[in-house]
Amino acid sequence: MESIRNSNHAAVVIGGVNMDICGKISSRMIMRDSNLGIISTRPGGVGRNIAHNLRLLGLDVSLIAAIGGDMYAKAIKESCNTLGIDLSMARILPEERSSTYLYVTDEFGDMQLGINDMDITARVDVPYLDANMDRINRFDAVVLDANLSPESIEFLAERCTRPLYADAVSTVKAMRLMGVLNRLTAIKPNAIEAQALTGESDMELAVRSLVDMGVKRAFISMGANGIIAAERDKLISLPCESSAIVNTTGAGDSATAAIVWSGIKGLSLEDAAAAAIKAGAITCMSEDANSPMLAELPKLMGI
Numbered sequence: 001m002e003s004i005r006n007s008n009h010a011a012v013v014i015g016g017v018n019m020d021i022c023g024k025i026s027s028r029m030i031m032r033d034s035n036l037g038i039i040s041t042r043p044g045g046v047g048r049n050i051a052h053n054l055r056l057l058g059l060d061v062s063l064i065a066a067i068g069g070d071m072y073a074k075a076i077k078e079s080c081n082t083l084g085i086d087l088s089m090a091r092i093l094p095e096e097r098s099s100t101y102l103y104v105t106d107e108f109g110d111m112q113l114g115i116n117d118m119d120i121t122a123r124v125d126v127p128y129l130d131a132n133m134d135r136i137n138r139f140d141a142v143v144l145d146a147n148l149s150p151e152s153i154e155f156l157a158e159r160c161t162r163p164l165y166a167d168a169v170s171t172v173k174a175m176r177l178m179g180v181l182n183r184l185t186a187i188k189p190n191a192i193e194a195q196a197l198t199g200e201s202d203m204e205l206a207v208r209s210l211v212d213m214g215v216k217r218a219f220i221s222m223g224a225n226g227i228i229a230a231e232r233d234k235l236i237s238l239p240c241e242s243s244a245i246v247n248t249t250g251a252g253d254s255a256t257a258a259i260v261w262s263g264i265k266g267l268s269l270e271d272a273a274a275a276a277i278k279a280g281a282i283t284c285m286s287e288d289a290n291s292p293m294l295a296e297l298p299k300l301m302g303i
Contacts, residue, residue: 009058009059009060009140009264010059010060010061010062010139010140010141011051011054011059011060011061011062011139011140011141011142011143011260011264012061012062012063012064012089012135012136012139012141012142012143013047013048013050013051013054013061013062013063013064013143013144013145014047014063014064014065014124014129014136014142014143014144014145014148014152014156015045015046015047015048015050015064015065015121015124015143015144015145015146015147015148015167016045016046016047016048016065016099016118016121016145016147016169017043017044017045017047017048017063017065017066017067017076017098017099018043018044018045018048018098018099018100018101018116018118019041019042019043019044019072019075019076019098019099019100019101020041020042020043020044020045020100020101020102020103020249020289021039021040021041021100021101021102021103022039022040022041022042022103022104022105022249023037023038023039023102023103023104023105024037024038024039024040024104024105024107024109025037025104025105025106025107026038026107027107028106028107029106029107029112041075042079042288042289043075043076043079043080044101044250044289045065045099045101045147046145046147046167046169046253047063047065047143047144047145047147048063048065048076048080048085049250049253049254049257049289049290050143050145050167050253050256050257050260051063051080051083051085052083052085052290053253053254053256053257053258053279053290053294054143054257054260054261055083055084055085056257056290056291056292056294056295056297057257057258057261057294057295057297057298058295058298059261059264060084060086061084061085061086062085062086062087062088062089062139063080063085063086063087063089063090064089064090064091064124064129064132064136065090065091065121065124066090066091066093066096066099066120066121066122066123066124067087067090067091067092067093067098067120068093068094068095068096068097068098068099068120069092069093069094069095069096069098070097070098072097072098072100073092073098076098089132089135089136091123091124091128093120093123096120096123097117097120098120099116099117099118099119099120099121100116100117100118101114101115101116101117101118102114102115102116102117103115103249105249108245109245109246109249109284110245111249118147121147121148121149122149124148124149124152125149125151125152126151126152126155129152129155129156129159130155130159133159136156136160136162137159137160137161137162139162140162140163140264141162141163141164141165141185141260141263141264142156142160142162142163142164142165143164143165143166143167143256143260144156144164144165144166144167145166145167145169146166146167146168146169146170146173146174146176146177147169147173148176149176150176150179153176153177153180154179154180156180157179157180157183157184158183160183163185163263163264164183164184164185165184165185165186165187165256165259165260165263166180166184166186166187166188167187167188167252167253167256168187168188168189168190168193168197170193171192171193171196172196174189174193174196174197175196175197177197178197181197181210181213181214181215182213182214182215183214184214184215184216185215185216185217185263186215186216186217186218186219186259186260186263186272187210187215187217187218187219188218188219188220188221188252188255188256188259188276189210189220189221190220190221190222190223190252191203191206191220191221191222191223191225194206194207194210194218194220197210198210198213203220203222203228204228204235204237206220207219207220207228207229207230207235208230208235210230211230211231211232216231216232217229217230217231217259217263217269217272218230218231219255219259219272219273219276221251221252221255221276221280222240223240224240225239225240226238226239226240226277227240227255227273227276227277229269229272229273230269231269234269236269236270236273238270238273238274238277239277240277240280240281241277241278241280241281242281243281243282243284243285244285245284245285246284246285246286246287249289250283250286250288250289250290250291251279251280251281251283251284252280253283253289253290254279254280254282254283254290254291254294255276255277255279255280256276257279257294258272258275258276258278258279258297259272259275259276261275261297261298262275262276265303267301271301274301275297275301278297278300278301279294279297282294282296282297
């Protein structure tokens with residue numbers, strides 16, 4: 001795997017990998033009752049999804065995550081191997097269960113309920129990261145998701161010498177990033193995560209606050225209202241691209257991947273925000289959390 005670690009276009013993603021179990025309701029949801037629908041299973045997780053998307057965007061990618069020894073572990077590893085995601089730094093724990101995420105969407109593809117069983121993610125701990133830190137600092141970009149423990153996040157922020165990107169994951173987990181915002185090259189929370197981090201309900205104030213707190217570039221995804229982004233002395237807002245929404249799951253992960261890809265390519269704030277918007281729209285048109293069509297993004301961006 002030496003070629004991956006020495007590539008000029010390589011990223012390492014550190015975070016969560018799950019087996020996603022999705023139940024999509026076929027018609028209007030009836031609470032506290034059995035609903036007709038389709039149940040599917042596929043590898044997922046914020047960290048793994050971002051890694052998958054970065055591969056679609058043409059980068060060499062390594063994934064550092066904890067994987068158990070149950071029936072889901074084989075599918076997770078096979079999926080990563082098929083995609084060309086390097087798992088040489090993943091932590092394999094044969095006696096533990098792999099992380100699992102169960103969610104239900106309505107007939108329009110919008111998530112209504114999610115349950116995560118992700119205790120194993122805590123095993124990507126400080127001693128494990130310390131043992132791999134020399135390799136981590138050979139990449140062009142390091143991406144972390146807030147599924148990691150606060151201690152692991154703080155350690156990475158302190159020891160990482162490469163551009164560091166973060167995905168907030170959820171309102172609760174976003175707070176794990178509070179102490180490291182001044183170390184981040186970029187962050188992409190959604191509106192409620194941004195409000196939790198800044199205390200601001202106005203997204204223009206929130207994105208400015210993130211930059212004031214030390215983030216070099218902040219991008220707030222606002223769903224149908226588009227994206228607002230800022231860096232020092234610059235703020236922009238872009239509308240959402242219209243698309244036939246099939247499933248919104250994974251749209252935020254693809255936007256994060258587009259922001260990381262944009263950073264590696266040296267794109268402007270405006271182009272990075274546009275790439276994130278396009279990536280999210282492409283993903284929303286797919287049944288899966290990762291759309292093969294994301295590979296067309298560089299061409300859409302004229303790169």
